[in-house]
Amino acid sequence: MPSVVQRVTGREVSPVSQTVSTRHHHLTLNTDGRPHPVANTLAVLAACLAVVSAVSAWYPSTHMVGAWTGLVGLLTALWSQMVSATTAERWINVGAMIVSGVGLLFGLAHGGLY
Secondary structure (H helix, E strand, O other): OOOOOEEEOOEEEOHHHHOOOOOOOOOOOOOOOOOOHHHHHHHHHHHHHHHHHHHHHOOHHHHHHHHHHHHHHHHHHHHHHHHOOOHHHHHHHHHHHHHHHHHHHHHHHOOOOO
16 A cells, blocks of 8 residues: 555545645734734734825825824834734835825825924
8 A cells, every 4th residue: 555545434545635724814914823912003003094194195174184193103104113023014014104104295295294
């Protein structure tokens, strides 16, 4: 009998066909399997601030909200990038930095921080 064939419940089954993925495919920032609550919170916070800043960039009358959330979002994303542990967190941080920066620049162009 070849070594790659096993006898399981009266049938011959290849070990390759028995491979069952125990990995669940869902969105997670902990791609290394360990929890990173501070890094995850900072990344999500930076992304939320970036979205607020980007939405405010479309309306010149909300330049203060856009500029301040852009500035805080940019600083939060930079700090989050420094403490990030996984590639997924870094992707979110870089996107948040770009969007927050654009929101900050539009806020400054429409009237500034004050």
